[in-house]
Amino acid sequence: MTDVQANDGSMQVLMIGLGDEIFAVEASIVREIIDPVPVTRVAGAKPFLPAVMNVRGNVIPLADLRIRFGMPCTADGGDTRIVVIELTINDDPVVVGIIADKVYEVTELSKSSAQPTPRVGLRWKPEYIRFIAKWNDEFIIVPDMERILN
Amino acid sequence: MIDLDAAAIYRQEAGELLDSLEGSLLDLGQTPADRTLVDQAFRALHTIKGSGAMFGFDQVAAFTHDFETAFDLVRRGTVPVTQDLVSLALAAKDHIRSLIETPDEADATVGRTILANLQILVARPGSIAEPPVEAAIAPDAGSSETAGAGWRMTIAFAPEVLRNGTDPLALLDELRGLGPCTVVALTDSVPDLGALEPQDLHLQWSVTLRGDCPREAIDDVFMFVLDDMKLDLTPLGVEPSGETVAAAAPELVIAESTPLPVASTPATPPEPQKARTADKVEPPRRADDKVSTSVRVQAERLDELMDRVGELVIAQARLSQLAHTRNDGGIQAIAEEIERLASGLRDTTMGIRMVPIGSLFARFRRLIHDLSRDLGKPVEFVTSGEDTELDKTMIERLADPLVHLIRNAIDHGIENPERRAKAGKPPVGRIELLAQHVGAQVMVTVRDDGGGLDTTRIRAKAEEQGLIVPGTTLSDAEVHQFLFHPGFSTAQTVSALSGRGVGMDVVKRTIEALRGSIDVSTELGHGSAMSLRLPLTLAIIEGLLIRVGDSRYIVPLSMIEECVELPADQARGRNFLNIRGGLVPFLRLRDLFDAPGEPDAHQKIIITSVGDARVGLVADQIIGSHQTVIKSLSKLQSDATMFSGATILGDGSAALILDVAQLVAIGQLKAETETMTRAA
Known part of the structure; x- marks a missing residue:
């Protein structure tokens, strides 16, 4: 998982905006992107998993990565979307919806441009970051969803 | 998507056969003299062996064959059924299971040990001069196993066997391979041309097979159709019942090839013979005969079906809600029709999942x-x-x-x-x-x-x-x-x-x-x-839909005793009620859930029973009963212990199902900490 350089070089990612940051989520784990739906608050759950919602007949948790990253939470805007992703955590498939302030595009990231995660100069914990890649002269963070959610 | 992996099918079938074998063996341990149990066990072994060889489970076939050979002595009655034997047979059954399920890990020495022990067990009684008690029935069994002269049999297939691909002629040919046969077709049950269903089999056959051949050989021929047929077997020469010959020893039966009809009942009292005639009346049927019309379905498919039906019920609830708000008789009629169909489908699906x-x-x-x-x-x-x-x-x-x-x-x-x-x-x-x-x-x-x-x-x-x-x-x-x-x-x-x-x-x-x-x-x-x-089921419960703050929750109806209004004077302060003289403590769900906003003026209390205790839950509003399709919460939210699951409401939003027992426990903990902080 950490040895990103070993693969053939490029990966399909979905660019999502959270606050003023742009993240790249691997396209292979994205199941769908939906408009915001009514959510139900879950008392007693982890703060970054504050609610559940109905997505095609299944009740799935809603994850707010902004809370996990300590970013300010803004109210839902016209561009707000929910990105439904499917991961494997401890050998069990887990479906989670992630709030995105904006969804940009699906693009290709070159893994050869991946940079090692610097230990300083970042707002969030380095273990949440899989790697940082370059895209259009910008540095894009590819977060490690399994670790963030677990 | 259909799993046609023959080996997997064999494993599954063999698993069931092994279960039935285990059942027969355990019964046998209690009633050692029950011949039908021995036969049941033997048939299960035989099928495991036969289809094992067919699907390439050679180890299984080989071991089962050896085991069967030894066990055959039990079946013939030469060896009595003892507790040791039953225990050993159970061990052998376990070994067969491991051979089937994990052929690579199965230890061949285990198998050899079992067989060796079995040899010792079955050999011992033979060396004892006096016949064991069970032997009383034994020689009779012997006679129905081997007939030196041959067999007369009536073969009647079920009418639909042709459609299943059974070829009676091929089976008769196979039978002919066992020895010279005289085959007579019985046309008694062939109906008039007008009533004749061309795909049904109306013919029956009467076959006289001459020659020394064991009964198993005949059973083997019909192994795959035994369930769909009636096979009456009579050893040749039995009919002239008058000429009962007393033979010297039972061993003779096997050696003797001349017609020695009831020769096999030498030192036996006459009762067993009656037993045998009774045996004959009953065709050799398998124990699991009654399941002939069932269909094997993978469990995951049922789960999937239940999920789909759950979604359908939810979608239907939304449709009904929408139809109610429209003043359109046509749509309302359709919504009602769909409601009826959906609830029927839900009941049927739940019924499918029910297992005795x-x-x-x-x-x-x-x-x-x-x-x-x-x-x-x-x-x-x-x-x-x-x-x-x-x-x-x-x-x-x-x-x-x-x-x-x-x-x-x-x-x-x-x-x-x-x-x-x-x-x-x-x-x-x-x-x-x-x-x-x-x-x-x-x-x-x-x-x-x-x-x-x-x-x-x-x-x-x-x-x-x-x-x-x-x-x-x-x-x-x-x-x-x-x-x-x-x-x-x-x-x-x-x-x-x-x-x-x-x-x-x-x-x-x-x-x-x-x-x-x-x-x-x-x-x-x-x-x-x-x-x-x-x-009865985990999938659907009857629930009571309540509102706390701006969220709706489900309380399982089975936990609820009654609902009362919270007296205005108790809205603050003491947290217990007088319910018909009994003291009932209550929890404010608003506090537990940190619900925003002001509580409603007229709060309701849902009295639940948890074990022996009664506890009230204070809600803002009771909305009504709700057929709840239970969806489990994601394991990411497993720390939300106050809820046992979630469901989807008519408007498509999710509602959480309260875990009342947990709520009470959490409420108690909270109360204790509060008292302690106050004390400190």
């Missing part, structure tokens, strides 16, 4: 057999209510808790024979496993006639472990609840089986996770009973 609990009970017979042997406590195992149906997931999850309870019952409950004798009880202990419907629930009870629970000792132990302050007044039921406390055990010695104090808390947790409860009843000196109350 007997399949689970059968597993414990082996457990009890082994435990009773290991502990030296003879135990009689009685089950009832096997056809009580429960959701299949429920049955799967019940297995472990029941194993614990049964182990405890034998290990701690049933006394050893000496103690029982002193107490004036019959030497054989009794374990009962009962299932019955109680309202909308199923009650499964494990009852033993052992020493019962020593309430004073449990109490003493609880005081010793600091669980209660000495001198506290507690009801017996409350004391018994300590049994379910983690790490609690009153056993003075720890055995390999139980007494470590782990288990009962796991049992309780598992049962509660199934939304069930455990009741303990006991009488010192006369035994105890553990009763599990379980809902």
Whole structure:
């Protein structure tokens, strides 16, 4: 998982905006992107998993990565979307919806441009970051969803 | 998507055959003289061998063949059925299972040891001069196995066999391979041309097969159609019943090839012959004959179907809601029609998932057999209510808790024979496993006639472990609840089986996770009973929809006793109510859920019963009853213990289902911390 350089070089990612940051989520784990739906608050759950919602007949948790990253939470805007992703955590498939302030595009990231995660100069914990890649002269963070959610 | 992997199908079928084999063997242990059980066991072995060879499980076929050969002596009656033999046969059954399931790990030496032991077992009685008791029936069996002269048989297939691809002519040809045959077609049941269904088989055959051939050879020919046919076999020469010849020894039967009809009943009293005639009337049928019209479906598909139906029910609820707001008779009619169809479909689907609990009970017979042997406590195992149906997931999850309870019952409950004798009880202990419907629930009870629970000792132990302050007044039921406390055990010695104090808390947790409860009843000196109350299904519950703040929640209806209005003067302050003279504490759900906003003016209390206690839950509004399709919460939110799951409401939004027992526990904890902070 950490040895990103070993693969053939490029990966399909979905660019999502959270606050003023742009993240790249691997396209292979994205199941769908939906408009915001009514959510139900879950008392007693982890703060970054504050609610559940109905997505095609299944009740799935809603994850707010902004809370996990300590970013300010803004109210839902016209561009707000929910990105439904499917991961494997401890050998069990887990479906989670992630709030995105904006969804940009699906693009290709070159893994050869991946940079090692610097230990300083970042707002969030380095273990949440899989790697940082370059895209259009910008540095894009590819977060490690399994670790963030677990 | 259909799994046509022949090996997998064989594994599954063999698994079921092995289960039935185990059942026959265990029955045999209790009634060693029952010939039909021996035959059942033998047939199961035979099919495992036959299809094993066909699907390339050569090891299985080889071992089963050797085992079958030895076991055949039992079937012929030359060797009596003993407990040793049954135990060995069970071990062999386990070995076959491991050969099938994990062929690479199965140890060939285990197989050889079993066969060697079996040889010793079956050889020993032969060396003893006087015939064992069971031999009385034996020679009769011998005669129905081998007939030196040949066989006369009537073959009647079920009419639909042709459509299943059976070719009777090929089978007759195969039969002809066993020896010279005279085949006569019987046309008695062929109907008039007008009534003739061309795809049905109306012909029957009468075949006279001459030559020395064992019965198994004939059975082998029809192995795959035995379920769909009637095969009457008579050894040649039996009909002229007058010429009964007394032969010197039973061994002669096998050696003799001349027509020696009832020669095989030499030293036998006449009764067995009657038994045989009775045998003949009944065609050789398999024990599992009755399941001929069932379809094998993978469990995952049923789960998938249930999911889809759940979604359909939710979508239908939304449609109904929408139709109500429109003033369009046409749409309303369709919505009602769909509602009717959806609820019918839901009931049918749930019915498909229901499995009789007997399949689970059968597993414990082996457990009890082994435990009773290991502990030296003879135990009689009685089950009832096997056809009580429960959701299949429920049955799967019940297995472990029941194993614990049964182990405890034998290990701690049933006394050893000496103690029982002193107490004036019959030497054989009794374990009962009962299932019955109680309202909308199923009650499964494990009852033993052992020493019962020593309430004073449990109490003493609880005081010793600091669980209660000495001198506290507690009801017996409350004391018994300590049994379910983690790490609690009153056993003075720890055995390999139980007494470590782990288990009962796991049992309780598992049962509660199934939304069930455990009741303990006991009488010192006369035994105890553990009763599990379980809902019929895990998929759908009746719920009460309530509102707390701006969120809606579901309370399982089975937990609710009544709903009352919170008296205005009690809106603040003391948190208990007077319900018809009884004191009922209540929890404010608004506080527990940190609901925003101001509480409604007229708050309602839902009185729930948790175990023996009644606890009220204060909500803002009671909306109404709701058919709740349960969706489990993601494991990412497993720390939200106040909720047991979620469901989808008519408007498409999700609502959480309250876990009342957990809520009460959390409420108590919260109250305690508050008192402590106030005190500090």
